[in-house]
Amino acid sequence: MTADRRRPRVGLVYHEDCLKHEDWPERPERLPAILEGLRQTGLLERLIPVTPDPLPEETVALVHRLDYVKSLRDFCARGGGLIAVDTMVGPDSYRAAQLAAGGAVAAARHVLQGELDRASVVVRPPGHHAVADQGMGFCLFNNVAIAAAWARRYGGAERVAIVDWDMHHGNGTQDAFYLDPSVLFISLHEVPAYPGTGWYTEVGAGKGEGYTINIPMPPGAGDECYRLAFESLIGPALRAFRPDLILVSAGQDGHVDDHMGNLRLSSDAYGWMAEFLVRLADGLGHGRMVTLLEGGYDLASLADAWNQITAAMLGDRMSPPPAASSADTVLQIVKERLAARAALPLPPGTFGHSHRRPSN
Numbered sequence: 001m002t003a004d005r006r007r008p009r010v011g012l013v014y015h016e017d018c019l020k021h022e023d024w025p026e027r028p029e030r031l032p033a034i035l036e037g038l039r040q041t042g043l044l045e046r047l048i049p050v051t052p053d054p055l056p057e058e059t060v061a062l063v064h065r066l067d068y069v070k071s072l073r074d075f076c077a078r079g080g081g082l083i084a085v086d087t088m089v090g091p092d093s094y095r096a097a098q099l100a101a102g103g104a105v106a107a108a109r110h111v112l113q114g115e116l117d118r119a120s121v122v123v124r125p126p127g128h129h130a131v132a133d134q135g136m137g138f139c140l141f142n143n144v145a146i147a148a149a150w151a152r153r154y155g156g157a158e159r160v161a162i163v164d165w166d167m168h169h170g171n172g173t174q175d176a177f178y179l180d181p182s183v184l185f186i187s188l189h190e191v192p193a194y195p196g197t198g199w200y201t202e203v204g205a206g207k208g209e210g211y212t213i214n215i216p217m218p219p220g221a222g223d224e225c226y227r228l229a230f231e232s233l234i235g236p237a238l239r240a241f242r243p244d245l246i247l248v249s250a251g252q253d254g255h256v257d258d259h260m261g262n263l264r265l266s267s268d269a270y271g272w273m274a275e276f277l278v279r280l281a282d283g284l285g286h287g288r289m290v291t292l293l294e295g296g297y298d299l300a301s302l303a304d305a306w307n308q309i310t311a312a313m314l315g316d317r318m319s320p321p322p323a324a325s326s327a328d329t330v331l332q333i334v335k336e337r338l339a340a341r342a343a344l345p346l347p348p349g350t351f352g353h354s355h356r357r358p359s360n
């Protein structure tokens, strides 16, 4: 039975010790803002609470080098400090990272075992920039990649898809599965922006060639470009791949009110993208989908967008989709916005907060 024929069971994975990791602007207040938003709209009481356990080091090592994991543990235990130009850790950060990764795995496990239809993982630190031997971009462990690797190794999933709509390219996730045809990685992200990877020519390699899809978006892309990308690229790719589980790296830093970037997405667009993937997962006959929090730094728009995403996962009827656009219309929008950008100074936040500039 697919989730759309009855009330879907949607989990909310959260642990309060994720608040003990201090960083900026990836700050503890992001999680209470989301929970309070869910409470105010009445969605919170419709979610099934899931409290994760810290993920053991050997499971983190599905994606990360054990020497990195142990050195991060020891560095935090000694009090912490900067591990990258933009990423700070403290004494409680290692456990928060274990809980965030544990939350991602718990969500995948509950959904694959059929105890939940879908799950929403509201944890931090986020993960999609973390590579095998290094944390970066506010990320310590790559939560979504660990969940995908766990689902493949232990969860009975043959194929896992990851859709990453955070405004930054999910470089760590791409790295983890670049050679792997069992995990389809699709990223939409602003260019130019941190970390400078994710051009459309990066498509995977070896047996993994064709299983990495990068969709770079120009500043100012907006809802119409995202609708076209989902309908013309992402939908067909996912239907052809037939994943057993869809994981979403859900970063809301492309929101029009979020100064991290300049993608100018509405809250409705996030709800629409989530609903698109819910329906797609249902169409595959299983409905299995997990959304994991990545970026999103403006608290009000983060909470608003997460409400929309959660409503879609609960099966509520969503707002009308963004205006239908043909490829020609979107190309025209892109051309106009690129022309406007060439004529104006770049808006603040185009390159992200304290991020290094891209190399390409």
Ligand SMILES: [Zn+2]
Residues within 6 Å of the ligand: 166, 167, 168, 251, 253, 294, 295, 296
């Ligand atoms: Zn981001």
